[in-house]
Amino acid sequence: MESVTKSYGSTTVLHNLNLALAPGELVCLLGPSGCGKTTALRCIAGLEEVSGGRVLIGSRDVTDLPVNKRDIGMVFQQYTLFPHLTVAKNVEFGLAMRKVARAERATRIAEMLEIVGLDHLASRFPHELSGGQQQRVALARALVTKPRALLLDEPLSALDAKVRVKLREQIRIIQTELGITTVFVTHDQEEALAISDRVAVMEAGRIAQLGTPEQLYRQPVSAFVADFVGLSNRIEGLYSGRQVRIPGASLPVITVPAAISDGTPVTAFVRPENVRLEAVADDVARDGIRGRVASSGFLGAVRRTIVHYADSTIASQHDGDSEYAPGDEVIIRFREEPVTIAADASMAAGSGIVRAVPADV
CATH class of the missing domain: 3.40.50.300 (P-loop containing nucleotide triphosphate hydrolases)
Incomplete structure (x- = not known):
């Protein structure tokens, strides 16, 4: 064509x-x-x-x-x-x-x-x-x-x-x-x-x-592709030097849209498999973002666990053998994988760390 x-x-x-x-x-x-x-x-x-x-x-x-x-x-x-x-x-x-x-x-x-x-x-x-x-x-x-x-x-x-x-x-x-x-x-x-x-x-x-x-x-080149292909968490951050700073991590950016420059507030699209969860032990002090498990679903080889933090929600996809029960306190961490970003405020409806959960969660 x-x-x-x-x-x-x-x-x-x-x-x-x-x-x-x-x-x-x-x-x-x-x-x-x-x-x-x-x-x-x-x-x-x-x-x-x-x-x-x-x-x-x-x-x-x-x-x-x-x-x-x-x-x-x-x-x-x-x-x-x-x-x-x-x-x-x-x-x-x-x-x-x-x-x-x-x-x-x-x-x-x-x-x-x-x-x-x-x-x-x-x-x-x-x-x-x-x-x-x-x-x-x-x-x-x-x-x-x-x-x-x-x-x-x-x-x-x-x-x-x-x-x-x-x-x-x-x-x-x-x-x-x-x-x-x-x-x-x-x-x-x-x-x-x-x-x-x-x-x-x-x-x-x-x-x-x-x-x-x-x-x-x-490597989705736009927010539309990142949002349509697969699942993504939308997380508020700040762009600087080809990195996006989000709570708890600084992640590399795949493509920088023309309208974005250093200091621009952006939305980062983070895949659930790049969100890691760690159990919180009572006798061990751990840094990082703390959240509480809302639900966890078994999908065969993997599990998808939904975690609440303040008034926000994030999804993590992890090994099927790692089990979390509703109410468990966890530490949220991020793998340093490149992410897609968008400056459009409409892509970041909500408040808190995670602006939206994947559409089908």
Whole structure:
């Protein structure tokens, strides 16, 4: 996508969007509802006419080509299977439209159904399948024509949690084996981080940050990315010399926004796993910030413990074997990991050391 703009009347949904994928790469468009991610996907597919810029597949400009001339496969949130056709006939549909020889059709259908693990269900009808199986049929139908690119528009959001995790892993394996260039749209950050080579976090029709899952999580370049990708505690501090001084620590800063200079009050975004807790022993005097445990939840390999300090709250994610009970007094410390900062006062609603807890705590 080269400087792609999309407007509806006086409303601009995409603002000079630039995105290039390497052959065989899987890139997720991640963002909240209304950020433009599905519109961007529909522009690539040809389902939306761009208002400006170009869409290229390889070196071919497809901006003005209709959908059926772009050589893409697409899987939607809803399965959109033909209810009167069997699994095999649904998968065959695209091949028949391309007038592929009958013998080759049969071979490619059998190969694709085996790849998605549905070869034993070829004669079933859609209503006889589970949601996950139906979505795999839709995936097989999109891939059997051997398109140059695969577009996935929130294909897993209608499935339950366990099926969603299993199917996303299968999609990644199939995509890697076939080496097909893929754009995957989702609002689920875990989903995006788990399967992507790179993730484009979108904000109001623009790409706020493009990078590997590790880069987005460990080095978010803005408050929006830090707040949207993963969980963060928001802590009031003071910026000085590429460090932010917060109660109990001085932490390095990843990126300094243009509006921030030495002495600027800021909000620091600190990941829960970088908040350490230590038990307070009655006979040992310990320095540091003292708090009291409000709750602690077991999440398998880790625990998430919520601690109150004065009228503020902070979340710590730590080893699952370290247990804290409500009412326990603890010392709060911080790992010296780089953090994202913001000067916007609206990002720091509240009072005390920690301005807000992660949104889903």
